[in-house]
Amino acid sequence: MENLLHRPWRWLSMSIAFLISSVLLSNAQNNAQVQSLFPINQANATASQNGSWNNSGTWGGSTPGNNSKVLIPAGRTVTINSTVNNNIEWIRIEGTLRITGNNDTDLNVETILVPPT
Secondary structure: OHHHHHOHHHHHHHHHHHHHHHHHOOOHHHHHHHHHOOOHHHOOEEOOOOEEOOOHHHHOOOOOOOOEEEEEOOOOEEEEOOEEEEEEEEEEEOOEEEEOOOOOOEEEEEEEEOOOO
16 A cells, blocks of 8 residues: 555556546447557457466567557456566557556556457
């Protein structure tokens, strides 16, 4: 809980991003339009198994690099438990992205898309 108190801006920016995503995905037409901006076939890093973000095995060989377009497919869980040193262009989360609260973490991503289930 101490980390939350020292870095409230992180939670605020994440909350704002998720709020904006929720508003944009509020109806079927907007949903299709937004998802078309982040097509699955343009992902250059796809989680192939459950695991840690920084574990190359999670991604089938190498972790996402700078400007990656990341897909976490349905049924997959990726855990961030340390600093991610690259700037990520977008993450499309169809599975689960878990950020542990017991470590100091950092993730720089331009856009996070969470399609409705």
